Amino acid sequence: MKGWRPPAPFLLLLPAIVVLAAVVIIPLILSLYSSFxxxxxxxxxxxxxxxxxxxxxxxxxxxxxxxAFGRTVLxxxxxxxxxxxxxxxLAMLVEKATSGQRLLRTIMMFPMMFSPILVxxxxxxxxxxxIGLVNNALQSLGLTDQAIPWLIDGTLAFTAILVAExxxxxxxFAILILAGLLAxxxxxxxxxxxxxCTPWQxxxxxxxxxxxxxxxxxxxxxxxxxxxxYDIVKIMTDGGPAKRTELxxxxxxxxxxxxxRMGLANAMAYVAILLSILFxxxxxxxxxxxxxxxxAEW
Amino acid sequence: xxxxxxxxxxxxxxxxxxxxGLFLAMTVICLPGLWIxxxxxxxxxxxxxxxxxWIPEDLSFDAYVAMFSGVGQGGIPVIEYFRNSLIISVxxxxxALAIGMAGGYAFARFRFKAKSSIFLGLMLTRTVxxxxxxxxxxxxxxxxxxxxxxxxxxxxxxxxxxxFTIWLIDGFFRQVPKDLAEAAQIxxxxxxxxxxxxxxxxAGPGIASAGIFAFLTSWNEFALASQxxxxxxxxxxxVGLLDYTAExxxxxxxxxxxxxxxxxxxxxLTFIVQKHLVSGLTSGAVKG
Numbered sequence: 001m002k003g004w005r006p007p008a009p010f011l012l013l014l015p016a017i018v019v020l021a022a023v024v025i026i027p028l029i030l031s032l033y034s035s036f037x038x039x040x041x042x043x044x045x046x047x048x049x050x051x052x053x054x055x056x057x058x059x060x061x062x063x064x065x066x067x068a069f070g071r072t073v074l075x076x077x078x079x080x081x082x083x084x085x086x087x088x089x090l091a092m093l094v095e096k097a098t099s100g101q102r103l104l105r106t107i108m109m110f111p112m113m114f115s116p117i118l119v120x121x122x123x124x125x126x127x128x129x130x131i132g133l134v135n136n137a138l139q140s141l142g143l144t145d146q147a148i149p150w151l152i153d154g155t156l157a158f159t160a161i162l163v164a165e166x167x168x169x170x171x172x173f174a175i176l177i178l179a180g181l182l183a184x185x186x187x188x189x190x191x192x193x194x195x196x197c198t199p200w201q202x203x204x205x206x207x208x209x210x211x212x213x214x215x216x217x218x219x220x221x222x223x224x225x226x227x228x229x230y231d232i233v234k235i236m237t238d239g240g241p242a243k244r245t246e247l248x249x250x251x252x253x254x255x256x257x258x259x260x261r262m263g264l265a266n267a268m269a270y271v272a273i274l275l276s277i278l279f280x281x282x283x284x285x286x287x288x289x290x291x292x293x294x295x296a297e298w
Numbered sequence: 299x300x301x302x303x304x305x306x307x308x309x310x311x312x313x314x315x316x317x318x319g320l321f322l323a324m325t326v327i328c329l330p331g332l333w334i335x336x337x338x339x340x341x342x343x344x345x346x347x348x349x350x351x352w353i354p355e356d357l358s359f360d361a362y363v364a365m366f367s368g369v370g371q372g373g374i375p376v377i378e379y380f381r382n383s384l385i386i387s388v389x390x391x392x393x394a395l396a397i398g399m400a401g402g403y404a405f406a407r408f409r410f411k412a413k414s415s416i417f418l419g420l421m422l423t424r425t426v427x428x429x430x431x432x433x434x435x436x437x438x439x440x441x442x443x444x445x446x447x448x449x450x451x452x453x454x455x456x457x458x459x460x461x462f463t464i465w466l467i468d469g470f471f472r473q474v475p476k477d478l479a480e481a482a483q484i485x486x487x488x489x490x491x492x493x494x495x496x497x498x499x500x501a502g503p504g505i506a507s508a509g510i511f512a513f514l515t516s517w518n519e520f521a522l523a524s525q526x527x528x529x530x531x532x533x534x535x536x537v538g539l540l541d542y543t544a545e546x547x548x549x550x551x552x553x554x555x556x557x558x559x560x561x562x563x564x565x566x567l568t569f570i571v572q573k574h575l576v577s578g579l580t581s582g583a584v585k586g
Contacts, residue, residue, distance in 0.1 A: 012404035015397045023457035027434035113564040115518025117536045136350035227427030231520045269430035276425040
């Protein structure tokens with residue numbers, strides 16, 4: 001008698017599921033549990049005291065947490081939109097280039113190779129108030145004679161972080177949108193031109209719908225690791241000065257490792273995880289919708 | 299001025315504007331990296347100089363010599379960090395590729411229940427921010443005693459890379475026509491043989507670029523590594539970079555030199571895969 005044979009796709013997916021379960025799912029269940037306890041690393045016994053939703057209740061009323069939360073959402077919204085626009089612009093500039101496209105494309109990928117920690121360090125160096133490239137250039141050009149405290153003033157530091165984040169991720173958008181532009185059939189554009197569309201109309205009603213799925217792929221990829229911004233902030237300001245650039249992720253790491261309040265940190269981490277999941281699911285849906293639309297129209 | 303000259307002038311202006319725009323964009327992209335490379339060759343006095351020295355006068359390899367000369371002489375254990383980074387990245391990439399190939403093949407070639415939800419589920423495990431994942435992992439790893447070991451970090455990176463590897467490899471297998479493998483099977487190959495002799499070679503370059511992408515992710519990762527490593531036993535280069543920062547002072551030149559060391563392998567590998575990477579990510583977009 002032959003035993004039950006599991007279906008092939010199940011067998012093929014099994015290793016992936018096992019690894020993800022062991023390294024991601026089970027630890028996450030554990031952290032979900034510990035977010036209901038007052039767990040501190042220094043007091044292992046506190047893992048077994050159940051306090052219900054007290055950590056979450058504390059978060060709800062914690063002004064510091066909500067400031068960090070709001071700042072994170074603001075950073076992501078501004079960064080993703082600007083990256084999208086700049087990436088679109090860059091892709092169109094490169095697509096129009098008549099020679100040296102290969103070289104241009106290679107240069108365009110340059111920031112992608114930088115690890116976020118390097119991006120952070122590099123911009124920390126450039127925005128340094130005393131020896132940084134930015135201040136040196138401004139002073140040498142005579143635009144200002146005092147050192148601008150880029151990473152010391154709260155608002156300026158946030159701007160500096162935003163610049164670093166945008167510099168590092170615009171190329172993801174540019175590369176994928178460029179792929180879309182190159183894959184696009186030329187006839188519809190010519191037809192639109194013959195029919196008397198202005199360049200703007202051609203772009204808005206012909207080009208844009210076609211490259212939209214590519215833009216959503218880029219959005220999805222970016223939303224998979226939005227938390228990379230942690231590395232950048234960690235090295236540039238470490239949430240300072242005086243917590244004025246604190247993001248959700250730096251707050252989590254500070255609460256967990258510096259204050260050793262694991263339970264509370266896990267509760268915060270869950271809010272951060274939900275935020276990431278929300279972003280990803282949203283863009284996945286958009287991607288799927290854009291795909292079916294393209295499939296129907298072309 | 300007649301119509302013709304006007305149109306020509308307009309065209310010239312547009313193309314000039316286009317060239318200037320391109321040049322500016324490329325400058326902004328390249329400048330930060332080049333500045334770091336330049337700074338790594340300059341003496342500290344010149345980096346710190348006020349008013350700034352724009353034209354470097356004194357270039358040397360001093361920073362690199364100091365870095366490799368070992369702990370105590372202004373150096374950090376960079377060779378150990380490099381070795382750790384290499385071992386961890388290569389091993390985790392190899393494992394992630396094997397798992398990713400199986401999973402990607404399943405998504406590309408089979409129909410099964412809840413396919414798209416399983417795919418989304420796999421992707422969602424990737425969205426968990428590294429720092430959020432590091433809290434429970436830190437706890438579990440310290441219970442198991444695998445904090446500060448290569449094994450622990452390799453496991454974490456495999457899990458980090460598997461979802462994205464599956465996505466990429468799924469795309470590459472979809473580009474290989476199904477008929478080819480079926481033809482091979484009709485000619486007497488088993489499905490296993492058909493895979494290795496027909497589909498695998500055709501998807502090969504794509505799989506290689508998925509591997510390089512996974513390698514880069516592991517090579518560059520910081521949030522997990524900074525919590526799960528302790529000493530030269532397993533510290534990787536991104537964590538080692540922080541060795542140059544003290545409470546209030548930073549050895550800028552040393553950090554720049556280490557940054558250059560870190561970026562070179564990434565640079566070379568990305569150049570090799572750039573073409574395949576884009577086609578892999580977008581292959582599903584148009585065909586659906």
